[in-house]
Amino acid sequence: MYTFDPAYRAAERPEIVPTSPPGPTPAHGSPAALSPAPAPAAPHSRAAADGVPRASGALARGLLAMALLVALAPMLAAAFDILPGYRVPRLLLAGYASFLSLLAIGYTFYVRHNIARFLLDLHADLGVWAAGMDGDTRFASLRRRARTALVALLPAALLALSGLSLVRYLSLLDESLTAAVATHLDALAHARTAADSLAPGGIPDSAGTAWRAFGTPRRFVLAASGVDAIPYFPRLCLWYLGIFLPAATAAAFMAIREQMQIVLELSELDMIIGAPPGEDPE
Numbered sequence: 001m002y003t004f005d006p007a008y009r010a011a012e013r014p015e016i017v018p019t020s021p022p023g024p025t026p027a028h029g030s031p032a033a034l035s036p037a038p039a040p041a042a043p044h045s046r047a048a049a050d051g052v053p054r055a056s057g058a059l060a061r062g063l064l065a066m067a068l069l070v071a072l073a074p075m076l077a078a079a080f081d082i083l084p085g086y087r088v089p090r091l092l093l094a095g096y097a098s099f100l101s102l103l104a105i106g107y108t109f110y111v112r113h114n115i116a117r118f119l120l121d122l123h124a125d126l127g128v129w130a131a132g133m134d135g136d137t138r139f140a141s142l143r144r145r146a147r148t149a150l151v152a153l154l155p156a157a158l159l160a161l162s163g164l165s166l167v168r169y170l171s172l173l174d175e176s177l178t179a180a181v182a183t184h185l186d187a188l189a190h191a192r193t194a195a196d197s198l199a200p201g202g203i204p205d206s207a208g209t210a211w212r213a214f215g216t217p218r219r220f221v222l223a224a225s226g227v228d229a230i231p232y233f234p235r236l237c238l239w240y241l242g243i244f245l246p247a248a249t250a251a252a253f254m255a256i257r258e259q260m261q262i263v264l265e266l267s268e269l270d271m272i273i274g275a276p277p278g279e280d281p282e
Contacts, residue, residue, distance in 0.1 A: 060258035067251035071101035087223045101248040108252040116260040122147045158250035165242030179231040180221045
């Protein structure tokens, strides 16, 4: 049989809880009837008292803005010619990189509840370890260390992968340009030899030195090479995408981690010692 619980009703609907002890109703127009009822006291939240929602909320918004900026960086780099690359597939690569980066950010937000449950498990392990209740078993220690390392090192690993991709992309681009220029000059030499064997005058200089309008053969190859004439093109695409996707994912992961701290009402002290949400550590 259902029984009415005043404590439950007070927690769910504080506005209907009487603010004065039961007694005779004040007469209409009396000072007691006209005086406003005191507002119910706000529930105590250590996370709010520590300023966690404000600090973590600002940090989460900043990290989300950074993730979106990284996702749009390929288009900006292509528009202002910041990152060197072949001109013909440049817009195609930039569009794919931005699209996949936005998709990675969206997927990271899609699994935010799994990240929250992972954080709860991590804080439960830390709380048990801080209380000395896990017996310091090898399995519990390895699980706690692995979860802590994953949360701390995953963004760093993604950012390191982004930096490595940038270095490898520039290095491979230089190798690709060297091979493309050599191919272009060899083709030009063969064309001159064939033309000289057919006609005494050879081919006009304008047909073989079109690169002079660009200053150097490398600039000519960057501007005029088609996709089928680019050496190592698939590997260049992979390293190019690797510059932006891991960085955008890392920023999104850090933003969600800060947002989940607000949702779970975890203070900075909770993040250190692993106290359960809503409970003050002893």
